[in-house]
Amino acid sequence: MLLAGVSSLALAASGALAVPTVGSIVATGYPAVHPAVADYTQVSTGATPPTQAQCASAGRRCFSPQAIRAAYNLGPLYAHGNDGRGQTIAVFDSYGSDTMAHDLHVFDQAFGVDAMCGEEGVTCQPGMPTFSELHVQGSPGTTAPPSTSQGTGQENKAAWALEVALDVETAHAMAPGANILLVSTPTAETLGVQGFPALMNAEQYVVDHHLANVISQSFASSEGAFGSAQSIEPLRHAFKSAALNGVTVLGSSGDNGTAGSEKTPVKSGGSTLPDPSVEWPASDPLVTGVGGTYLCTDPNATGDRTVDSTDNPAKCQANPGAAEVGWTNAGGGFSQVFDKPAYQSTLPAGSTPIAAKRGVPDVSLQAAPGTGALVYLSLPPDGSSGLNCGGTPCSTGWYDIGGTSLSCPQWAGLVSIADQINGGGLGQINPALYKLSTDPAKYAADFNDVTLGNNTADPTVPGYPATTGWDPITGLGTPDAAKLLPDLVSAAHTG
Secondary structure, eight states, X not given: OOOOSOSOEEEOTTSSSOOOOOSOOOSTXXXXXXXOOOEEEEEEESSSOOOHHHHHHTTOOOBOHHHHHHHTTOHHHHHTTOSOTTOEEEEEEESOOTTHHHHHHHHHHHHTOOOOBTBTTOOOOTTOOBEEEEEETOOOOOOOOOTTOOSOSOOOHHHHHHHHHHHHHHHHHHSTTXXXXXXXXXXXXXXXXXXXXXXXXXXXXXXXXXXXXXXXXXEEEEGGGSSOHHHHGGGOHHHHHHHHTTOEEEEEOOSSTTOOEEEOSTTSOEEEOSSOOOEETTTSTTSEEEEEEEEOBOTTOOSSOOBOOSSSOHHHHTSTTOSEEEOTTOOOEEEEEXXXXXXXXXXXXXOOOOOSEEEEOSEEEEOOGGGOEEEEEOOTTTTOTTOEETTEEOOXXXXXXXXXXXXXXXXXXXXXXXXXXXXXXXXXXXXXXHHHHTSHHHHHHHEEOOOOBBOOOSTTSOOOBOOXXXXXXXXXXXXXXXXXXXXXXXXXXXX
């Protein structure tokens, strides 16, 4: 039974609804967990969204929900009543956001997106989708630590509040009929011994109690930051349970191209790994890894996919006629931990070959900050630890945000629509995605194959070029949603 009609549900650590733990976890070998927000800029204040002129002055083009829907062809799905209705997306983030119910309402009002039961100021009506919050092990305020704090100085709660706004608002914009369950944990993302196990235990709880069809994970850490491959295995329990319970799990591929970072002592930052890396959880074969692109389409177009090679950013201007280009910072490559899964044994013609190890990502969507999405946040300056705009604390208003944190929750929205078409959760979708890609006609119709770009984000670590078919920046490409989602459901039922 899906959680519905509840604005907030707190699970205290000492309460009856304790989240199950998995063995004993020691600090050695567990890396930092960071939100995959690559870059953000505050474009305007107040409740009214910024104009494209304001975005252009910041060197960006900003996408509204309607422009994103046009770029990925969601209109025909909505016209037939397919908007994720009856399905639930679980979004997982550290800390959460104290103002999410308010911010969601401002976002929906500004863009004319369907209201949700659980938004601030909304009267619930029968059939209305719900926004709910599940605070695992308590709900600390997302305010900055006091100046006298003796902590690590890295508990960047405000960055997670921005991540929460991005995840909730963009998932809802993509699937306006789906329920959204925001699940937060009270642990510092930089203290990996607490961060990853707590998040995975929270996911286990959601799967065990059948609270969602889709899980969105906008966080990641380089495989090389773990002490060993064996260090990851105890954290995979929720993914295994999800696969058995018809729950689809998605993960951001990361925002550092092929450059991975190794955890070093607290307050010392990190060191770049010498070899190309991929990030977990996206590298897990049980997870659909979501990469990213520059979306070089008209941000004012609301009817169809219209290429715009004139406006910022420079990458779109440098590739005339291209609707999308692989994002330079999109995480991707080949796992050093997981073997190539059977579903990657056959790829579209012209693909970058996948040898013995898992290739990442599987699919992609807009992620480049220069072609980001507009998000509303009212938390700053309260909770402004680490959230600065031009060296000063940010303020309430509209942010243009990029990163695979953007592509992942939007893909979660797409999966919820596929689940609605299916009449329930599809579970693991990777086998069906790759099966579709091996049919040339289906692949050409269902995917936008992105063949431009390279993800060498750090010149000391080689990246990969985008190619025809699958590649280690954009995976199989981006979706033509109206065609892909029904075909994905059919492919899932034909083995």
